[in-house]
Amino acid sequence: xxxxxxKFYQTGSFAAGNRLLPADLRSVQSSGDRANALTCGHRxxxxxxxxxxxxxxxxxxxxxxxxxxxxxxxxxxxxxxSTPFPETxxxxxxxxxxxGNAPAVASGVAAAxxxxxxxxxxxxxxxxxxxxxxxGMACLSGMFERDDDVLYICYxxxxxxxxxxxxxxxxxxxxxxxxxxxxxxxPGNTFGQGKNVPLIAMxxxxxxxxxATVADLRxxxxxxxxxxxxxxxxxxxxxxPCPLGWxxxxxxxxxxxRLATESGLFPVFEAEAGQVTSATPIRRQVPVQDYxxxxxxxxxxxxxxxxTDVIARLQAAADxxxxxxxxxxxxxxPEQPERPPVPVAPHRDTPQER
Amino acid sequence: xxxxxEGSRAVAEAVARSRPQVICAYPITPQxxxxxxxxxxxxxxxxxxxxxxxxxxxxxxxxVIGASAAGARAYTATASQGLLYMSxxxxxxxxxxxxxxxxxxxxxxxxxxxxxxxxxxxxxxRDAGWIQLYAETNQEAADLHIQxxxxxxxxxNPVMVCMDGFLLTHASERVDxxxxxxxxxxxxxxxxxxxxxxxxxxxxxxxxxxxxxxxxRYLAAERMRQALDLVPAVAADFAGQFGRSSGGLVRPYRIExxxxxxxxxxxxxxxxxxxxxxxxxDGIRAGALGxxxxxxxxxxxxxxxxxxxxxxxxxxVIERALAPGSGxxxxxDLRAAIATADGxxxxxEDTIISxxxxxxxxxxxTRKSLREMLTSAAQGNLPPFSxxxxxxxxxxxxxxxxxxxxxxxxxxxxxLRDLGVTAVS
Numbered sequence: 001x002x003x004x005x006x007k008f009y010q011t012g013s014f015a016a017g018n019r020l021l022p023a024d025l026r027s028v029q030s031s032g033d034r035a036n037a038l039t040c041g042h043r044x045x046x047x048x049x050x051x052x053x054x055x056x057x058x059x060x061x062x063x064x065x066x067x068x069x070x071x072x073x074x075x076x077x078x079x080x081x082s083t084p085f086p087e088t089x090x091x092x093x094x095x096x097x098x099x100g101n102a103p104a105v106a107s108g109v110a111a112a113x114x115x116x117x118x119x120x121x122x123x124x125x126x127x128x129x130x131x132x133x134x135x136g137m138a139c140l141s142g143m144f145e146r147d148d149d150v151l152y153i154c155y156x157x158x159x160x161x162x163x164x165x166x167x168x169x170x171x172x173x174x175x176x177x178x179x180x181x182x183x184x185x186x187p188g189n190t191f192g193q194g195k196n197v198p199l200i201a202m203x204x205x206x207x208x209x210x211x212a213t214v215a216d217l218r219x220x221x222x223x224x225x226x227x228x229x230x231x232x233x234x235x236x237x238x239x240x241p242c243p244l245g246w247x248x249x250x251x252x253x254x255x256x257x258r259l260a261t262e263s264g265l266f267p268v269f270e271a272e273a274g275q276v277t278s279a280t281p282i283r284r285q286v287p288v289q290d291y292x293x294x295x296x297x298x299x300x301x302x303x304x305x306x307x308t309d310v311i312a313r314l315q316a317a318a319d320x321x322x323x324x325x326x327x328x329x330x331x332x333x334p335e336q337p338e339r340p341p342v343p344v345a346p347h348r349d350t351p352q353e354r
Numbered sequence: 355x356x357x358x359x360e361g362s363r364a365v366a367e368a369v370a371r372s373r374p375q376v377i378c379a380y381p382i383t384p385q386x387x388x389x390x391x392x393x394x395x396x397x398x399x400x401x402x403x404x405x406x407x408x409x410x411x412x413x414x415x416x417x418v419i420g421a422s423a424a425g426a427r428a429y430t431a432t433a434s435q436g437l438l439y440m441s442x443x444x445x446x447x448x449x450x451x452x453x454x455x456x457x458x459x460x461x462x463x464x465x466x467x468x469x470x471x472x473x474x475x476x477x478x479x480r481d482a483g484w485i486q487l488y489a490e491t492n493q494e495a496a497d498l499h500i501q502x503x504x505x506x507x508x509x510x511n512p513v514m515v516c517m518d519g520f521l522l523t524h525a526s527e528r529v530d531x532x533x534x535x536x537x538x539x540x541x542x543x544x545x546x547x548x549x550x551x552x553x554x555x556x557x558x559x560x561x562x563x564x565x566x567x568x569x570x571r572y573l574a575a576e577r578m579r580q581a582l583d584l585v586p587a588v589a590a591d592f593a594g595q596f597g598r599s600s601g602g603l604v605r606p607y608r609i610e611x612x613x614x615x616x617x618x619x620x621x622x623x624x625x626x627x628x629x630x631x632x633x634x635x636d637g638i639r640a641g642a643l644g645x646x647x648x649x650x651x652x653x654x655x656x657x658x659x660x661x662x663x664x665x666x667x668x669x670x671v672i673e674r675a676l677a678p679g680s681g682x683x684x685x686x687d688l689r690a691a692i693a694t695a696d697g698x699x700x701x702x703e704d705t706i707i708s709x710x711x712x713x714x715x716x717x718x719x720t721r722k723s724l725r726e727m728l729t730s731a732a733q734g735n736l737p738p739f740s741x742x743x744x745x746x747x748x749x750x751x752x753x754x755x756x757x758x759x760x761x762x763x764x765x766x767x768x769x770l771r772d773l774g775v776t777a778v779s
Contacts, residue, residue, distance in 0.1 A: 070550045083560035093550040095423050096559030097446050101416035108420025111404035115375040142409030
């Protein structure tokens with residue numbers, strides 16, 4: 001079928017234009033056959049990045065596994081808003097046990113499936129940043145080092161949103177949370193703290209690690225799909241803006257996520273066996289202020305006076321990311337061709353072994 | 355097959371014959387020999403199961419939760435600090451109604467750290483919603499595991515098999531380890547009540563608010579009520595097939611005409627039986643009541659065992675754990691059972707109950723000490739609450755130190771110094 005190549009640059013995302021693409025290049029979400037793993041009727045806030053990310057990630061994983069998927073969920077927003085008794089929004093077999101044990105529970109599910117001779121059924125575990133980088137870290141690291149056949153997805157909204165926006169190990173410096181309030185001479189979260197779990201995951205040399213955001217949903221679908229090509233432990237870290245916790249407009253969720261990547265504050269990349277294999281270049285770098293200004297959690301950096309010193313430190317962090325992951329598509333480097341609509345990797349009947 | 359075998363090894367073989375599909379292991383003394391033996395069976399290919407070497411007890415219980423929810427028969431073992439570390443998941447397994455079986459190789463809880471036997475660990479989880487069975491011998495420990503899988507799966511409720519650390523786990527004695535065919539005939543394959551299955555997706559572990567939480571908890575109570583019928587039925591079935599008595603709710607010994615009854619759990623019951631025999635030789639009408647099933651607490655079975663005519667009876671509860679600020683955990687349940695008397699026997703006013711804290715942190719409970727203590731009980735000289743074989747001199751001097759100086763230092767070290775174990779600084 002002849003088709004015209006669409007330049008997505010104007011919109012800055014791959015979210016549009018499905019109907020103009022050939023069928024095999026359309027997104028999972030554009031298909032009437034999508035799983036709707038997290039279906040409508042749940043209680044997420046307006047503009048919730050986590051709900052969006054979870055639906056795209058799980059639907060892609062569902063397609064990649066031909067519907068043979070089991071999901072394990074840590075306690076948190078995603079669990080609470082999706083299963084208020086007596087309702088559930090999950091159209092996949094779904095298990096919630098505790099806050100800090102989702103990786104271990106998923107390991108158990110995977111071990112059971114293997115023992116019962118059902119290798120075609122795959123396992124996804126998912127949680128927020130609190131359940132992943134803080135209380136779930138030991139179980140996550142154990143699941144990684146044993147190379148258990150689990151895809152763990154962290155929906156990172158950078159604080160404990162379900163309990164009322166308290167700081168987590170994923171909260172960025174200077175951000176206001178309920179436990180790092182915007183008071184005193186150095187308002188917000190402290191510099192020099194926090195942990196980078198994608199890099200920690202890579203240090204385990206697991207088959208596949210990737211980051212993504214809800215600004216680039218085609219990329220997110222691709223990575224969730226790609227992850228299912230591998231056997232063993234895999235990790236997908238998705239930045240999901242939280243309008244409530246970040247103090248951003250619900251309508252700006254995609255925009256805020258895009259500015260996080262275009263400022264360099266959130267690098268988008270993938271890695272195999274501990275080596276970065278690709279990074280999404282920044283087409284048009286923006287200063288970190290563009291990202292910060294949209295969020296009330298950084299309001300103290302602009303009022304009553306602009307904290308140029310703090311903003312400079314954040315800009316330096318963004319610049320370090322850009323250098324570290326080679327995110328610049330500027331002069332000196334050939335401009336990265338605009339990424340074609342990401343084809344969803346074809347399902348492999350025999351997923352590759354590590 | 356009869357063999358001379360270490361308790362841990364016998365339990366491992368009994369568990370293996372129960373065909374678990376997923377086993378999670380995290381080492382803690384004195385549980386290690388059990389999971390080591392199971393690991394070897396899996397590694398050799400004698401047991402077809404997933405064997406997960408996890409990074410903590412919390413992960414061990416979490417992984418068996420996942421395995422059980424996915425439809426596999428799942429097993430783990432722990433003790434002491436490990437049981438506390440997994441406590442959140444222990445409650446969760448019961449709340450989800452997952453028929454996991456776990457061995458607890460009973461050990462004290464620190465501080466002070468102590469690897470030896472008492473019941474502090476399992477007692478701390480008595481209200482977690484698990485059925486708790488306490489083995490008296492290694493034969494019973496092995497048998498209880500086979501029964502435990504059947505009880506757990508029939509009720510969709512986890513079962514904890516408690517066996518005394520070292521005293522049982524590391525003791526070699528004669529055990530008849532059931533053969534595979536016998537166990538297969540007794541224990542049907544696991545048919546889960548709820549399972550994670552892409553062909554029929556369900557949500558397990560959903561949030562429940564005030565509108566139904568009470569009802570969910572009622573069902574937990576109901577499962578325990580059903581267990582009071584099922585546990586003895588399974589024990590009877592087991593006796594019919596294997597020709598020996600193991601498990602059940604309670605085990606009375608020479609209790610019919612007894613005026614002095616010793617109540618206890620676990621391996622100390624063997625020593626107690628010997629002490630009872632000696633007291634009988636002395637003309638004291640003594641008896642013993644072993645509580646095999648501590649959760650659910652077998653109120654009616656205990657009452658029936660203590661039922662006699664209405665003469666005054668003395669009951670001595672041997673507690674292998676201390677409830678600081680309260681006293682004895684078993685005593686509290688026993689009192690409640692007797693207090694429910696509705697005109698029948700035993701009448702509370704006819705029963706004098708004493709709590710004796712004994713055998714903490716591996717201190718031997720000797721026949722001699724038991725006999726002296728029970729003799730004084732028979733004479734009416736035993737206080738309501740006491741410690742067996744307490745070194746009063748050590749306690750007295752430490753209390754004096756604490757009165758004398760604010761900064762008296764760490765008590766454990768002080769006591770060890772008094773004993774000459776630690777050098778005087």
